[in-house]
Amino acid sequence: MIEVTDIRKSFTVRSRAGGLRRRRTTVRAVDGISFTVAPGEFVGYLGPNGAGKSTTIKMLTGILSPGSGTVRMDGLDPSRRRTALARRIGVVFGQRTTLWWDLPLRDSLTLIRHLYRVDARDHRARLAELTDLLDLGPFLGTPVRQLSLGQRMRGDLAAALLHDPPILVLDEPTIGLDVVSKATVRGFLERVNVERGTTILLTTHDLGDIERLCRRVMIIDHGRLAYDGDLERLRAEVAADRVLVVDLVRPAPPVELPGVAVERVEGPRQWLRVPRGTNAAAVVAALADRAEIADIALREPDIEDVVTRLYRDGGLIAAEPAG
Template sequence: MIEVDEIAKSFTVRRRSGRLRRSRVHVAAVDGISFTVAAGEFVGYLGPNGAGKSTTIKMLTGILTPSSGRVRVAGLDPSRQRTALARRLGVVFGQRTTLWWDLPLRDSLTLIRHLYRVERSVHRARLAELTELLELGPFLDTPVRQLSLGQRMRGDLAAALVHDPELLVLDEPTIGLDVVSKATVRAFLTRLNTERGTTILLTTHDLGDIERLCRRVMIIDHGRLAYDGSLDALRATVDADRILIVDLARPAPPIEVEGASVVRTDGPRQWLAIPSAVNAAAVVAAVAGRHEVEDISLREPGIEDLITRLYRGGVPAGH
């Protein structure tokens, strides 16, 4: 579905080099990235602000032309075949809407039907399906400007899917949403991917989206691809500590046990860091054998911990 071969994108910016002088500087937003995404995959595309995520998305959707390299999306060149690609692609930008502000949501979706030349009967069936899955019924006839953020986002998702695209590109689709709205959007995207086989590329700062939705993650940093693989493989690759949370019967000095170290105490509760190379079961057995324990639990490193460690150079060369 997506083929990217050594794409790069640089921009020329003017920067002050003296009181009255400005010089031109070339900035590499994307610097030689290669990857493929197969049909039916659900892929998370992560990176800090300025890493090159949005620039990559704009090249995949034809908004920007690569400075070098080759891009194919659904077999098409995005920058040269934008109209043909638009019929096979849906895009949602979380901070921008494609809906008409003063029109009811239903009318916006009807206008989008005409833009994509979707037959009336097909649109009617598609709208009924999207209305049920995204729970649009209560506000289909409400002007877009009166919708809550969560309702508008569901409307934007419906707008991106009116023409039943093969590929859906999402840029921060849950930004600012409440817990209930996030759950609705996540459940819908899961069904869209598993039941219809829609390929989804997701960029987000909400790492909960990644953990709940994506089977594969790509991490970009300073314009280069720093990681491409599964979350499980990332956990195995990055040397991030697990945390053992121990509730003792009564407050006690920091626990001393081989292979772990106390990083925090709060009354009878203590937190011990266990390096990935250490057998956690042995540490648990040692703690339970030497102390009166009321409760004990092991917390695996979250994706935020893993990505932070990755940015700090925690992945060995070759991964």
């Protein structure tokens, strides 16, 4: 559904160089990225601010043209076939709405139906389905400007899917949402992907979205693809530390063990950072020789720890595309 081959995009940045002089610097926002996404995949696309992910999304949706390389979305060149592509994709930008600010949500969705030339019968059926899945009923008659952020996001998702596109591109769809709204949006996206087979590409800073929804993750840094594969392989290959949470029978000073750092002490509980590759059982045995243990738990690194470590190390993992 998505084919990207060696795309590159550079921008010229002008800055003051003293007096009236200006310095021109060429910045490579995207520097030779290639990947494919198969029909029905749900892929997370991650990267720190300035890594190039937004530029990539703009090239995928036809807003920008690649400086070099090729992009195909459902067989179409986005920059050359923007009108045709608009009927094949749905796009949601978390910080920008596609709805009409002063119109009730229902009227905005009706206008979108005309923009996409959706048959009236199909529109009614699709709107009824989306209203049920996203619980839009209570605020369909409310002007968009009066909607909460979570309600507006649900409205934007409905607008993006009214024409039943096979590809959905999401840029920060849960940004700023409360816990309940996030759960609603995540549950809806999971159903759309599983039940309708919609191909979804998700960019987000909320790694909870990735752990809940994505079977595959791509990480971009400095315009290059740093990782492409599943979450478990990422955890295995990036040596993020594990944490041993130990409850001692009685409070004690921080334990001293070779190669193990005590992160925190609260009464009888201590948090020990165990480097990847260190035998946790050996650490527990050594600890038992020094103190009386009441309980113990080993916590594997979560995805946020892993991604942070990948950025900090600055090394690329050889990509093994899952698509």
